[in-house]
Amino acid sequence: MSTSYWLAEETPALEQNRLDGRVDVAIVGGGVTGCACAHALARGGLRVRVHEARKVAEGASGRNGGFALRGGAPAYDDARRELGPERARSLWELTERALDRIESLAGDAFERTGSLRLAAEEAELAVLRAEHDALREDGFAVEWRSALGEPLRGRFFGAVFHPPDGAIQPARWVRRLAALASEAGADIREDTPVRALDELDAHAVVIATDGYTKGLVSSLDAAVQPTRGQVIVTEPLQRRLFDCPHYARHGYDYWQQTRDGRLVIGGCRDRALEEEFTAEEATTAAVQEGIEELAAELTGEPLQISHRWAGIFGTTDDRIPLAGRLPDSDRVWVACGYSGHGNVLGFACGELVAEAILGRRAPELELFEPARLL
Ligand SMILES: Cc1cc2nc3c(=O)[nH]c(=O)nc-3n(C[C@H](O)[C@H](O)[C@H](O)COP(=O)(O)OP(=O)(O)OC[C@H]3O[C@@H](n4cnc5c(N)ncnc54)[C@H](O)[C@@H]3O)c2cc1C
Numbered sequence: 001m002s003t004s005y006w007l008a009e010e011t012p013a014l015e016q017n018r019l020d021g022r023v024d025v026a027i028v029g030g031g032v033t034g035c036a037c038a039h040a041l042a043r044g045g046l047r048v049r050v051h052e053a054r055k056v057a058e059g060a061s062g063r064n065g066g067f068a069l070r071g072g073a074p075a076y077d078d079a080r081r082e083l084g085p086e087r088a089r090s091l092w093e094l095t096e097r098a099l100d101r102i103e104s105l106a107g108d109a110f111e112r113t114g115s116l117r118l119a120a121e122e123a124e125l126a127v128l129r130a131e132h133d134a135l136r137e138d139g140f141a142v143e144w145r146s147a148l149g150e151p152l153r154g155r156f157f158g159a160v161f162h163p164p165d166g167a168i169q170p171a172r173w174v175r176r177l178a179a180l181a182s183e184a185g186a187d188i189r190e191d192t193p194v195r196a197l198d199e200l201d202a203h204a205v206v207i208a209t210d211g212y213t214k215g216l217v218s219s220l221d222a223a224v225q226p227t228r229g230q231v232i233v234t235e236p237l238q239r240r241l242f243d244c245p246h247y248a249r250h251g252y253d254y255w256q257q258t259r260d261g262r263l264v265i266g267g268c269r270d271r272a273l274e275e276e277f278t279a280e281e282a283t284t285a286a287v288q289e290g291i292e293e294l295a296a297e298l299t300g301e302p303l304q305i306s307h308r309w310a311g312i313f314g315t316t317d318d319r320i321p322l323a324g325r326l327p328d329s330d331r332v333w334v335a336c337g338y339s340g341h342g343n344v345l346g347f348a349c350g351e352l353v354a355e356a357i358l359g360r361r362a363p364e365l366e367l368f369e370p371a372r373l374l
Contacts, residue, residue, distance in 0.1 A: 002283060005233040005264065005307040006171035007062040014056060014178055019187040023047040025357060026202035028194045028216065030054075031061035032170070032343060033335045034208035035177040035188075036350030042184035044358040049202065050186060053193035056178040059212050062171035063311025064343060065231060065254045065266045067245040068102060069115055069165045070095040073319035073339035075127070077134035082318065087367055089138055091320075094364045096140075096164050098348035102173070103166070105180065109173035111259075113244035115165035116145070118156040120248045125157045127250070132160045151241055151298060156248060167245050167256055170343060177347075197332060204357055208350060210336040211312035214279065217332065219374045223322065224314040224337045226279035229266055230287045233307040236261030237299055251340070253294055262306070265295045283310045315339045316373055323349040323368035324356070333357065334370055 025041050027034045030052030041048045052058075071092050072079060079088035103110050119125040135142040143161040152159070182188055197205055197216055207216060213224045240257060247254040247267075255265035268290030269276045275284065288308060295303055316322060316337035323335040333356075335349040352365045 002309050003307060004063045004171065004231075004309045004311070005262070006066065006169055007058060008307065009169070009172060011172070011175050014175070014188055014190065015182050017182050017185065017187050019047050019049055022201045022203070023049045023187070024202065025049075025204045025206060026051060026200040027206045027208055029059070029208035029210070029212070030056040030178060030188060030190065031059045031208065031210065031346065032174050032177065033210065033346040033350040034206070035174055035181050036347045037206050037208060037335065037354045038186040038188065039177060039181035039184060040351045040354035041357060042181055042186040044354065046358070048181075048186040050181070050188040051192045051194045051200070052188065052190050055190045056188065057171045057174035060210055060311045060313045060342065061174045061346070063231070063309055064170055064229070065245070066168050066170050066256060066264060067115060067165070067247070067254060068099060068110065068168045068343045069245075069341065070099060070162065070344065071341070072321075072345060073341040075131040076140070077130045080134055083320070083367070085138070090364055091367055092140060094348055095344045098344050098351075099164055099166060102168070102344065102347055106168065106173045106176060109169045109176060110166050112166045114161055114163045115245040115247070116159050116161050118152065118159045118246060118248035120156055120253075122157055124250070128158065128160045151300060155297070165245065168343060203331070205332045206353055207332065207334045208336065210338060210342060210346070211279065211314040213314055213336055217326065220322075220334060220336075223316060223373045225277055225316070226312050227315045227340065228276045228278050228280065228310050228312055229269065229340065230283050230291065230310045231264065231266035231308065232288065232291050232295065232305050234263045234295065235304040235306050237263055238301055241299060255295070255298065263295055263299060263303070265291055267291065268294065279312050281310050281312055283308055313338065313340050313342065318373070321345055321349050321368050322370040322373060323353055324365055324370050327371040327374055
């Protein structure tokens with residue numbers, strides 16, 4: 001029961017590709033970030049070794065809600081205010097391009113469904129309207145939905161539809177990305193925890209450990225707050241109710257229905273907000289009950305739960321990731337801190353760091369400069 005539904009899918013073993021001796025780049029972490037980085041570096045001709053403490057995708061990358069959303073953790077209008085209009089636009093455009101790349105690589109692990117952000121209260125409607133208007137003003141595709149169908153009608157006050165977004169089977173996607181990286185020449189070592197950066201025989205090191213960041217660089221441990229998320233999955237529902245990922249209450253509740261009819265639903269962290277700032281990967285009664293109640297209300301049918309699990313993501317103070325070289329280090333790079341929004345951003349940041357190591361630094365990397373928080 002405490003296994004991720006996504007990770008439970010059978011998968012062929014990763015092809016072993018051993019690189020001996022010193023490599024150009026060692027990556028710590030085999031989630032979406034580490035695998036995207038390894039793929040880009042290996043394609044760029046570098047010798048790359050990935051060290052993953054568990055198996056590929058067994059961190060948050062295989063334990064999340066399966067939403068592939070453009071943008072970052074802050075809504076677009078907030079990002080415009082906090083980052084400035086040019087940088088917010090640049091971040092949103094970066095993630096829209098990343099969604100296109102994911103679509104081109106992920107095969108049947110990705111579906112371009114769009115996503116629906118719902119207002120659970122009248123006050124939230126104004127918040128949604130502000131994001132909708134800001135996106136429209138800047139020419140991004142977005143649709144206002146005031147008339148909602150069953151089972152949303154009467155329960156939610158309106159919604160914004162984001163057409164570029166998608167649904168992913170995240171474990172299948174990241175395992176596929178790892179296989180692509182391996183085919184390109186990367187050595188991906190599972191069950192290989194790194195205890196100190198000194199043990200890595202590599203010219204450069206990339207830390208790609210998001211919420212599981214701990215014990216390698218103390219300033220990073222201080223800047224990336226481990227944050228727990230919990231999810232349940234039901235047996236297939238009797239009806240198809242949801243065609244795309246839905247989220248409400250400022251992202252505290254999120255759910256989608258899989259192609260075989262199951263409800264994947266998570267959130268309710270605010271049932272015990274303080275307790276959920278933890279690195280302990282365990283489900284709790286308070287949050288699980290909240291998710292079950294929400295699932296019952298949304299579906300109106302008796303539910304049989306097949307899977308439940310917890311995962312850890314990394315949150316930063318400004319809810320923008322850290323990606324780039326660590327201050328005062330020639331050798332160590334980082335990409336983490338997506339603040340619960342890493343399926344697309346993790347892929348984008350992993351590639352951005354790889355490109356910079358390859359000597360092709362993209363201007364967008366500046367958006368995520370680690371020095372601002374370290
Ligand atoms: C419940 C939940 C729901 C979420 N929902 C969504 C969503 O719907 N959409 C979205 O965009 N984002 C979501 N997220 C966030 C998203 O899952 C993460 O931001 C993203 O997966 C981060 O990927 P990553 O590769 O950077 O880190 P991870 O996938 O967490 O991978 C880090 C890896 O590093 C390894 N590691 C750590 N330390 C070491 C070490 N010392 N040595 C070797 N290996 C080490 C870990 O074992 C782990 O596998 C959610 C997260 C959770 C937990």
